[in-house]
Amino acid sequence: MDSLEPLRFPDSEDLRTLQDERLAETVERAYENVPYYRERLDDHGVTPSDVDGVDDVEKLPLTTKAAFTENYPDGLFAVDDAELRRIHASSGTTGKPKVVGYTEGDLDVWERVMARGLATAGVEPGDTVQNMAGYGLFTGGLGVHDAIERLGATVVPTGSGATRRQVELMVDLDTDAVHCTPSYALYLAETAEEMGHDPADLPVSTVVFGAESSTEAMREEIGERFDATAVDNYGLSEIIGPGVAIECAEGDGGLHVWEDHFYPEIVDPDTGEPVPEGEEGELVLTTLTKEALPMLRYRTGDVTSFLPGECPCGCEARRIGSITGRTDDLLVVRGVNVYPTEIESVLLEFDAVAPYYRVDLYRDGSMDTIEITVEREGDAAVDPDELESRLSDRLADVLTLTPDEVAVVDPGALDRTETGKVKRVFDHRE
Ligand code: DLL
Numbered sequence: 017m018d019s020l021e022p023l024r025f026p027d028s029e030d031l032r033t034l035q036d037e038r039l040a041e042t043v044e045r046a047y048e049n050v051p052y053y054r055e056r057l058d059d060h061g062v063t064p065s066d067v068d069g070v071d072d073v074e075k076l077p078l079t080t081k082a083a084f085t086e087n088y089p090d091g092l093f094a095v096d097d098a099e100l101r102r103i104h105a106s107s108g109t110t111g112k113p114k115v116v117g118y119t120e121g122d123l124d125v126w127e128r129v130m131a132r133g134l135a136t137a138g139v140e141p142g143d144t145v146q147n148m149a150g151y152g153l154f155t156g157g158l159g160v161h162d163a164i165e166r167l168g169a170t171v172v173p174t175g176s177g178a179t180r181r182q183v184e185l186m187v188d189l190d191t192d193a194v195h196c197t198p199s200y201a202l203y204l205a206e207t208a209e210e211m212g213h214d215p216a217d218l219p220v221s222t223v224v225f226g227a228e229s230s231t232e233a234m235r236e237e238i239g240e241r242f243d244a245t246a247v248d249n250y251g252l253s254e255i256i257g258p259g260v261a262i263e264c265a266e267g268d269g270g271l272h273v274w275e276d277h278f279y280p281e282i283v284d285p286d287t288g289e290p291v292p293e294g295e296e297g298e299l300v301l302t303t304l305t306k307e308a309l310p311m312l313r314y315r316t317g318d319v320t321s322f323l324p325g326e327c328p329c330g331c332e333a334r335r336i337g338s339i340t341g342r343t344d345d346l347l348v349v350r351g352v353n354v355y356p357t358e359i360e361s362v363l364l365e366f367d368a369v370a371p372y373y374r375v376d377l378y379r380d381g382s383m384d385t386i387e388i389t390v391e392r393e394g395d396a397a398v399d400p401d402e403l404e405s406r407l408s409d410r411l412a413d414v415l416t417l418t419p420d421e422v423a424v425v426d427p428g429a430l431d432r433t434e435t436g437k438v439k440r441v442f443d444h445r446e
Pocket residue numbers: 106107149154155156157225226227228229230248249250251252253254257258259316318338339342
């Protein structure tokens with residue numbers, strides 16, 4: 017695997033030195049070129065010379081998503097326009113998108129980290145990889161596209177949607193691996209079945225999925241239906257796009273963070289203090305090599321934990337668990353905190369239920385109501401009333417809140433997402 021040597025994760029002796037040097041350079045670059053960072057560091061009484069290495073990272077203030085809104089569109093960029101080679105953007109929670117920029121060097125790093133990730137996931141040079149992520153401002157399309165080529169594999173740039181054609185191409189081109197969202201992977205399997213193919217007989221041996229949350233049960237289902245290795249791929253535009261962390265094919269779960277380029281911390285979302293290893297908290301990332309858009313201690317809003325111990329695959333990059341939720345997708349219903357992932361994990365306990373659901377929240381006078389609609393599994397012979405009442409009891413136990421309605425509907429009754437990220441929660445309250 018000599019051709020993959022340049023993509024290799026550094027040895028542990030070299031890693032720390034690299035991280036220390038790169039962090040110091042990044043802080044310097046941000047301070048000198050981005051007024052926002054200079055002001056924040058000045059306010060905190062920190063100068064670049066105070067940061068010699070990662071032991072000093074906690075001296076730096078945390079950066080929130082608001083930094084993008086306040087500096088829209090490109091106030092956080094640390095380079096002149098002439099040095100930019102690409103712009104992407106991701107939707108912000110409040111109107112304006114988060115605009116992110118890349119220099120030639122950034123694009124090179126991006127290709128390398130994502131190519132390394134694909135190799136870690138089991139994709140090999142010479143493989144044919146169908147990239148079903150949306151092309152355009154979304155980072156999932158082009159980010160993974162370039163990496164597939166960099167790895168020495170062949171990219172089939174189908175983008176998202178046109179699902180029957182995707183299946184035909186998988187068969188005709190002998191596609192070895194696909195990249196898509198986890199919900200789309202399941203929809204793809206369902207479409208293949210409708211077309212008369214058993215997805216397990218398709219040539220695909222690796223499904224790389226990401227861009228939205230998934231549960232362990234979903235991963236198992238994706239792996240089983242395609243008879244393939246299913247790996248979780250994590251990233252976010254503000255840091256680089258896909259290519260921040262990924263699961264390996266041989267390991268037993270957990271996503272390796274490419275910490276030679278992105279320094280990870282996990283903090284208590286309320287206090288901003290680091291949590292002990294193994295405990296859940298908010299992932300905070302600092303870029304170590306980004307030129308156009310250095311990010312210092314960026315609060316991702318994504319909830320996860322560091323996994324202890326070494327990975328059986330031998331790669332020493334630290335591992336995080338799959339993202340279990342977002343700090344900002346907490347729903348407060350009648351004063352009770354509910355995370356959509358808690359609902360999802362209950363639904364997936366039931367064999368008779370398919371992984372398609374929607375949650376509708378209404379306000380009736382001053383009273384919140386929560387309605388959960390879920391699809392019955394195709395071949396499950398169940399009494400819907402009985403299933404609804406069992407689901408309702410179990411949800412009430414786990415959420416400590418009794419849903420106002422739980423409806424089990426026929427297979428295929430809920431909308432599928434053919435493009436982009438799936439939307440499961442519809443909050444109709446003010
Ligand atoms: O979704 C980048 C990406 C593309 C990752 C393709 C993987 C594959 P954004 O559109 O900026 O970037 O959205 C980033 O999506 O903060 C998470 O909340 C969520 N997210 C991304 N990957 C995962 C994952 C891309 N594997 C936001 N599991 C992040 C759970 C994920 N959530």
